[in-house]
Amino acid sequence: MAEKILIVDDDLETLRLVGLILERGGYQIVAASNGQQALTLAHTESPNLIILDVMMPDMDGYQVMKNLRQDPAISTIPVLMFTAKAGIEDKITGYETGVDDYLTKPIHPAELVAHVKAVLSRAASKAKESETNCNVIGFLAPRGGLGVSTLVMNLAIAMYNKTQKFTIAAETIPAFGSWAWELGHSDSEGLNKILKTSPENINRNLVKNELILTSYGIHLLMASPKLKDLDLTGATAQLQAMLRELTEMCEYLLLDIGSPCNPNWQRVLSTCNEAVIIVDPDPTTMRRSKALLQEIETLGFGKSRKVTVVAVNRARSDIQLTLPQMQEALGVPVAILMPPAPELAYQAATRSVPLSIAQPDSLISQQFIRLADILLTKK
DSSP states (O other): OOOEEEEEEEEEHHHHHHHHHHHTOOOOOEEESSSHHHHHHHHHHSEEEEEESSSSSSSOHHHHHHHHOTTTTTOOOOOEEEEEEEHHHHHHHHHHHHEEEESSSSOOOOHHHHHHHHHHHHHHHHHHHHHOEEEEEEOOOSSSSSOOHHHHHHHHHHHHHHHSOOEEEEEOOOOOOOOHHHTOOSOOOOOHHHHOOGGGGGHHHHHHHHOOOOTOOOEEEEEOGGGGGGGGGGOOHHHHHHHHHHHHHHHHEEEEETTTTTTHHHHTTOOOSSEEEOOOOHHHHHHHHHHHHHHGGTTTTTTTBEEEEEOOOOOOGGSSSOHHHHHHHHSSSOOOEEEOHHHHHHHHHHHHHHHHHOTTTTTHHHHHHHEEEEHHHHH
């Protein structure tokens, strides 16, 4: 398939000429005449490269670059800045905003094509280098209280038992950790310690030292349950450095993202190659869930990245939506239905063990195994 290039310029003649040159070179062309349109098309078209002018009304090229690099869904798209601004200060500003190459108008068509090929080649090499064998799965619900944390930990156990491969389950929201309390573990500071470290000092050994190896075979990264630690949600550079290290040290990484109340939910989800959305059979939750599914489409989920929907049943069957009704409301299939297990949950809590360990032969434990099979088969 031809590589797609988004050309951004308020001069229609430039759009036409550059587009023609690149089409002759075998590229697919998308055009935008202003900055806001460019950002929208970057989301919807997922171009392999953006050729960006500087001097545009309302939002200049530098502001487009700032917005582009701050948006995790489109921050890695390479950009070639193509402008009449030829001053050294202009070039420095361009590179400081994160452009991958800087060309000034006018230019010979052959030179433009050569630079385009070079930027695309470097981007492809960089993507290949960053590829990992780790399957990173993000778990998210449209609201809190739907059992995301419980699902992540028990599913991680099921996946480890199936594969016997290095599996990490990680809480990602400071001040909202629950695993330490559920398991009766005294150390819930692992995530906090990492987020309090300077980004340049976050390395594999530091992250590995904060992982807790459980008797169930999985490694856990736990978050503090103390509300005073909520300000650590602002440590986004540390969070990204931590996620990068985690993906390079294991085969399966399961991330407890919680809900969109997590201010970093998009940033965390953008690192995942699959998303699991947890819903419950309630009409209001269905509407929220559908909106969430539409929102994560902007990150490529449901297109280039997989989405699995899991329904968690917490009520009597006569006061909830049926499976066909849920699927009709969401517009996507529901992969599996987790049954209610209040008595088992109480037993697990009193013993400080996960549900699937408290009663391995229970129906809900078997559903964790089925879901593990579904996700492992998808991989």
